Amino acid sequence: MQVWRNALLKAFRGACLAYLLLPLKSIAQRYPFFNIGIEQGLIQSQVSALVQDKAGHLWAGTLGGISCYDGQTFRSFTKRDGLSANEVSALACDSSGILWIGTTNGLSKYDGFHFSNFSLSSPDNPIGNRVLQVVADNKQVWTISFRSLYRLRKGKMDIIPLPSPKASPRAILSDHRGGIWLAVTNARYLYHFNNNAWDSLALSSSLSILKIAEDRNEHLLILTNEGLYKLDSRQLTLIYPNKKSAPNPIFSFAEGRDGSYWFSTASNVVQILNGKAQLYDRQNGLTDVLVQQILCDHEGNIWFGTNGEGLYRFSGATFTAVDEQMGLTGPQVSSIAQSKNGEVFLGSFDGGLYEYSEGKVKQIFFQKKEARSSVTSLVIQQNTLAIGTQNSGLWLYDIKTKKLHPYASGLIGTTVTSMLPDGDNLWVASDKSLAKISLSSKEQESVEVPLVQALTKIGFDSLLLYTNSGLMLYSHNNLHRFVTGTGADSGQITCMDFRQGTVWMGTVDNGVYGYQFATGKALHINRSNGLRSDFIYNICAISDNEVWVGTGFGICSISNIWNQPKVKFYGRNAGLIGMESNRNAVLPLPDGRIWFGTTGGAVLYHPENTTAVTKPISLQLQKVQLFGETIHDTSWYHGLSAIYAVPQDLQLPWQQNNLSFSFQAVSLTGDETILYRYRLEGLKAPWSEWSSNKTVNFSALPPGKFALHVQSSTDGVMPTNQQLIYHFEINTPFFKTGLFKLLILAACILLGVILQYIVARRKRARLTMIAAFKREEQARVRERTAEDFHDEVGNKLTRINVLTNVLRAKLPNATNDALRIIEQIQDNAKQLYSGTRDILWSLQPANDTLFQVLSRIKEIGHELFGDTDIQFMMTGLDANWNDYRIPMDLHRNLVMIFKEALNNALKYADASKVTITAKKENDYITLQIRDNGKGYKEDEIVPGQGLLNMKARAARLGGIIELAS
Numbered sequence: 001m002q003v004w005r006n007a008l009l010k011a012f013r014g015a016c017l018a019y020l021l022l023p024l025k026s027i028a029q030r031y032p033f034f035n036i037g038i039e040q041g042l043i044q045s046q047v048s049a050l051v052q053d054k055a056g057h058l059w060a061g062t063l064g065g066i067s068c069y070d071g072q073t074f075r076s077f078t079k080r081d082g083l084s085a086n087e088v089s090a091l092a093c094d095s096s097g098i099l100w101i102g103t104t105n106g107l108s109k110y111d112g113f114h115f116s117n118f119s120l121s122s123p124d125n126p127i128g129n130r131v132l133q134v135v136a137d138n139k140q141v142w143t144i145s146f147r148s149l150y151r152l153r154k155g156k157m158d159i160i161p162l163p164s165p166k167a168s169p170r171a172i173l174s175d176h177r178g179g180i181w182l183a184v185t186n187a188r189y190l191y192h193f194n195n196n197a198w199d200s201l202a203l204s205s206s207l208s209i210l211k212i213a214e215d216r217n218e219h220l221l222i223l224t225n226e227g228l229y230k231l232d233s234r235q236l237t238l239i240y241p242n243k244k245s246a247p248n249p250i251f252s253f254a255e256g257r258d259g260s261y262w263f264s265t266a267s268n269v270v271q272i273l274n275g276k277a278q279l280y281d282r283q284n285g286l287t288d289v290l291v292q293q294i295l296c297d298h299e300g301n302i303w304f305g306t307n308g309e310g311l312y313r314f315s316g317a318t319f320t321a322v323d324e325q326m327g328l329t330g331p332q333v334s335s336i337a338q339s340k341n342g343e344v345f346l347g348s349f350d351g352g353l354y355e356y357s358e359g360k361v362k363q364i365f366f367q368k369k370e371a372r373s374s375v376t377s378l379v380i381q382q383n384t385l386a387i388g389t390q391n392s393g394l395w396l397y398d399i400k401t402k403k404l405h406p407y408a409s410g411l412i413g414t415t416v417t418s419m420l421p422d423g424d425n426l427w428v429a430s431d432k433s434l435a436k437i438s439l440s441s442k443e444q445e446s447v448e449v450p451l452v453q454a455l456t457k458i459g460f461d462s463l464l465l466y467t468n469s470g471l472m473l474y475s476h477n478n479l480h481r482f483v484t485g486t487g488a489d490s491g492q493i494t495c496m497d498f499r500q501g502t503v504w505m506g507t508v509d510n511g512v513y514g515y516q517f518a519t520g521k522a523l524h525i526n527r528s529n530g531l532r533s534d535f536i537y538n539i540c541a542i543s544d545n546e547v548w549v550g551t552g553f554g555i556c557s558i559s560n561i562w563n564q565p566k567v568k569f570y571g572r573n574a575g576l577i578g579m580e581s582n583r584n585a586v587l588p589l590p591d592g593r594i595w596f597g598t599t600g601g602a603v604l605y606h607p608e609n610t611t612a613v614t615k616p617i618s619l620q621l622q623k624v625q626l627f628g629e630t631i632h633d634t635s636w637y638h639g640l641s642a643i644y645a646v647p648q649d650l651q652l653p654w655q656q657n658n659l660s661f662s663f664q665a666v667s668l669t670g671d672e673t674i675l676y677r678y679r680l681e682g683l684k685a686p687w688s689e690w691s692s693n694k695t696v697n698f699s700a701l702p703p704g705k706f707a708l709h710v711q712s713s714t715d716g717v718m719p720t721n722q723q724l725i726y727h728f729e730i731n732t733p734f735f736k737t738g739l740f741k742l743l744i745l746a747a748c749i750l751l752g753v754i755l756q757y758i759v760a761r762r763k764r765a766r767l768t769m770i771a772a773f774k775r776e777e778q779a780r781v782r783e784r785t786a787e788d789f790h791d792e793v794g795n796k797l798t799r800i801n802v803l804t805n806v807l808r809a810k811l812p813n814a815t816n817d818a819l820r821i822i823e824q825i826q827d828n829a830k831q832l833y834s835g836t837r838d839i840l841w842s843l844q845p846a847n848d849t850l851f852q853v854l855s856r857i858k859e860i861g862h863e864l865f866g867d868t869d870i871q872f873m874m875t876g877l878d879a880n881w882n883d884y885r886i887p888m889d890l891h892r893n894l895v896m897i898f899k900e901a902l903n904n905a906l907k908y909a910d911a912s913k914v915t916i917t918a919k920k921e922n923d924y925i926t927l928q929i930r931d932n933g934k935g936y937k938e939d940e941i942v943p944g945q946g947l948l949n950m951k952a953r954a955a956r957l958g959g960i961i962e963l964a965s
Helices: 002-020 738-810 816-843 850-865 879-883 888-908 945-956
Strands: 033-036 047-052 058-062 065-069 074-077 088-093 099-103 106-110 115-118 133-136 140-144 149-153 156-160 169-174 180-184 189-194 197-202 209-214 220-224 228-232 235-240 252-255 261-264 269-273 276-280 291-296 302-306 311-314 319-322 333-338 344-348 352-357 360-364 374-381 384-390 394-398 403-406 416-422 425-430 434-438 444-447 452-458 462-467 470-475 478-481 493-499 502-507 512-516 522-525 536-543 546-551 555-559 566-570 581-588 594-598 601-605 618-626 650-652 659-666 675-681 695-698 704-713 719-730 871-875 913-921 924-931
Touching: 047 291, 047 302, 058 088, 058 099, 065 088, 099 133, 133 169, 140 169, 169 209, 180 209, 209 252, 220 252, 235 261, 235 269, 261 291, 333 374, 333 601, 344 374, 344 594, 374 416, 384 416, 384 425, 416 452, 425 452, 462 493, 493 536, 493 581, 502 536, 512 546, 536 594, 546 581, 546 594, 618 704, 618 719, 659 704, 659 719, 738 816, 850 871, 850 879, 850 888, 850 913, 888 913, 888 924, 888 945
Parallel strands: 047 088, 088 133, 252 291, 333 581, 452 493, 536 581, 650 719, 871 913
Antiparallel strands: 033 311, 047 058, 058 065, 065 074, 088 099, 099 106, 106 115, 133 140, 140 149, 149 156, 169 180, 180 189, 189 197, 209 220, 220 228, 228 235, 252 261, 261 269, 269 276, 291 302, 302 311, 319 601, 333 344, 333 594, 344 352, 352 360, 374 384, 384 394, 394 403, 416 425, 425 434, 434 444, 452 462, 462 470, 470 478, 493 502, 502 512, 512 522, 536 546, 546 555, 555 566, 581 594, 594 601, 618 659, 659 695, 675 704, 704 719, 913 924
């Protein structure tokens, strides 16, 4: 019973699925499919393969090479860069980030720097060099060609024998377990290779497998010539189309992040989500060209590679659009209204009035002369559409009868600025007045007020107006100024809305103001806290905690208003076809959807729809420039980064200090919501403010080591996990190094020493010159003194001696005492003459040499011992000693010391031999006087005046007298 129950349940589910998967065509809407082709930088428009690498780049293989897309720009590679061939048929990226490229000329490997190529041809398979598909896992790369299956492992290419030798490989897949699935032509089997062995699964004989895929639930999906099948427990189940429909070949497959299946057929792309099939083609924003590849990236974007229109990206359908491709002749939608039956009326500045119903756009024509009227505002009351125009006044359109006619009233001017429903009445602001009219009773009244630019209802009986005179409150038929105490009082207001006690005001150049009537609490939101533009065209308060604004750049929702307001930005990635909104062109619907009018058409916000989340995979430094130019000097860096070729370990000379850096957060969703901040480590500067700027310049950087830190954010508050750090260095010039400073200090010291030496030398030279002058002068004085002394004293002594002899002769009878006195006079005269000779000798400058001094001592010795029995001898005299000059004081004292010593030897030694020896030893000259007399006892010696004089003279010369007996 259980078996039958399971079988019935399975049959019931299959029937339900077949019913649900009827190829439905939804009511025509234009979805935000973004075309990216050769105009944006794609190398060629026929995309045959897609893959995303670890850094988040999208790689597209084409018939003209491969292109790498970072969300903004392309970098392309061809055979000139090392690729084996330009025609690319397959792409794969392994876990290490290596890109594998299958071409018509074999397999190529790209590591981010260089290409390496592998040939697949062999003697048995000369045409097998054309790669059909590549799959890569952690350890090996599998490749199929027309005739063979290859495995590249550890740098070695092996041919794996096919399970069916006569068949050719058609498709290959590496599943989550590492097993290899293979489909071949001319065989009704699907083969599985595991543990170096093949097993097979029988298929219907009519099926031809085009590709094999696997979903995240590990189900195998078979893309065949008849449709999409799922393999579960070795059973094939048809997914698309249902069995009642004609077979449809499936060419590519991808699974979305929400679990939806995306696959392409010969005529369109199909999405299956929650059992419902949605078809996409050119009518709703995609293309009718064959989609050859589909990829879901890490952020949830669905990518389509086409056979002639490049790439398409689908990031979700938060906004759908009604634009020129759907029938609008004037895309600037300025006002929107919707009837109870669901008809949507669109007013355009340059195309009049349109009705959008059941996916079709129909223009409603005014009378011929007003056919080009610009619609400024739309309001529906009951079954009547009130149409405010520029230059044509107010018109009414009966929705049931489809009749259009002007509203004739003298109260309403030719240009209607805005309208506001009030129960059964309608407030109309024009260039003439503010009028209150009833479309049913035709009653009308006017209020005398300056030109009204914007208005909103406050409570049941009051209006808040913005006029040429500022904010004014109209209540109980009274009009008076209204002050909020905010910048709105003096600003130019474009739009207003009131909900739950708070009035919201949009301005021309200062964002949004909120004002609570009960508390007076105010709020201001502009570019400084999240808006992308301060020009507010329309405003819609959904609740007291959610406000939507259409701005000059995109649409924003503001939530968590009175705590910490959070601004969410919607741009082209969300489906906006015009980034600039139009004034008062906003309409909230009861189901939570919101219409906005933009310069490119009308867009409808779907709160239930999800979109790809902008989440950068990596933050890449794309360019480093020096003085605005690429760095070419390879001596300044030690390698280049992968893909972008940015110099690594950059070390620049000190003069090269003007650098610019370009960076990019790799997000394939686009960078409309991505903001950046940076700081340069090495400079005392904080993080910059968050901005969309992706280039930063630094000029006149000082020498030192630096690190550029860059962070990205999607909300301008918290950075993402990706962070860029780039190290570089500007070398310190030699004249700023410590060594240079040390050398300068040493040079200064050396210069000081040299200057001091020069000064000292000049001083010494001056002193030497002065001394020489003094010596010359002294020599002249000594010569004159010697001459004068000799002439005066010598002559007088000689005369005394002569006179003494004359006296002796004239006193023949002199007493002994008289004779003794005469003799003493003669002796003293002789001794005085002898002493005078010594003085005269010492005064002669020519006697200042050591040789002359010693010769004089020798001469004195011979004079003393000449008439005695004592033998006197002096040895060691050397004529070279004439080169040694001795000061007069020194040689005078030296002569006197030896003269006294010789006199003592003569008087007291009783010697027979006296010797003076002179010798030179180690730059010293030693003089020694010896005798062979009777000697003396030291304890009996009583020093006399002569010995004391000798010691005193020796001390005066800086020497000592040594006596030895």
